[in-house]
Amino acid sequence: MIKTQKRILVITAVAAERDAIMRGVRGDDRFEVIAAGVGTAVAAAQTAKVLTAGNYGLVISAGIGGGFAGRAAIGTVVVADEIVAADLGAETPEGFISLDELGFGSARIKIDRELAAKVTDKLSAAGITSRFGTVLTVSTATGTSETAERLAARVPEAAAEAMEGYGVAVAARLYGVPVLEIRAISNPVGPRDRAAWRIGEALESLQAASSILPEVL
Numbered sequence: 001m002i003k004t005q006k007r008i009l010v011i012t013a014v015a016a017e018r019d020a021i022m023r024g025v026r027g028d029d030r031f032e033v034i035a036a037g038v039g040t041a042v043a044a045a046q047t048a049k050v051l052t053a054g055n056y057g058l059v060i061s062a063g064i065g066g067g068f069a070g071r072a073a074i075g076t077v078v079v080a081d082e083i084v085a086a087d088l089g090a091e092t093p094e095g096f097i098s099l100d101e102l103g104f105g106s107a108r109i110k111i112d113r114e115l116a117a118k119v120t121d122k123l124s125a126a127g128i129t130s131r132f133g134t135v136l137t138v139s140t141a142t143g144t145s146e147t148a149e150r151l152a153a154r155v156p157e158a159a160a161e162a163m164e165g166y167g168v169a170v171a172a173r174l175y176g177v178p179v180l181e182i183r184a185i186s187n188p189v190g191p192r193d194r195a196a197w198r199i200g201e202a203l204e205s206l207q208a209a210s211s212i213l214p215e216v217l
């Protein structure tokens, strides 16, 4: 397999996610892994700052995430086929209007299917339970069944949610660099029960998922 000579930028939210990924890629110096902070603004700004300074062939938004019921169970890995900024739009008495419907661009970023398939195929071969799915980017982590149901109705193909992917993807698109999003599921999307988040299990899955990246990219 021909490997990319360009560097690979991985953007996480927090240091624990960054460290799990660094353990996974085992010192492969093509990977630069940065804990940028929580949310799209800081994720986009940090991504753009790094891309301005370097020669990168791929950007990955990675970390833990919430899984939609019946779509992505705790400990499994979701590789995005599309990233959707699910709350970017306008609220009206009749319901939510997306950025696309408003005519202000798109809240959806498609992922290169071939590239994402290489990752999921390798994850499966390594015995890591994973799936393709749409990953939502939200500004507020879902904390009620009502919001979970509203988001699932708004984006029926949603498998997971997190808080940075769209920001990372917008910055990468600006620089013409392909993007992936990889989420290890730590909690269900639904009523907030922070004590029930399986962060350790998700970080182990994130490390395991990262360990296949040097071979596949």
Ligand SMILES: O=C(O)c1cccc(C(=O)CC[C@H]2O[C@@H](n3cnc4c(=O)[nH]cnc43)[C@H](O)[C@@H]2O)c1
Residues within 6 Å of the ligand: 013, 014, 016, 017, 037, 038, 039, 063, 064, 065, 066, 067, 138, 140, 141, 142, 161, 162, 163, 164, 186, 187, 188, 189, 199
């Ligand atoms: O407290 C810890 O030890 C710890 C270790 C690793 C990560 C965290 C986080 O809180 C990460 C926040 C990050 O996680 C994403 N996330 C996870 N679950 C959800 C969710 O249900 N809805 C939205 N986002 C979620 C998100 O990308 C946050 O930035 C703590």
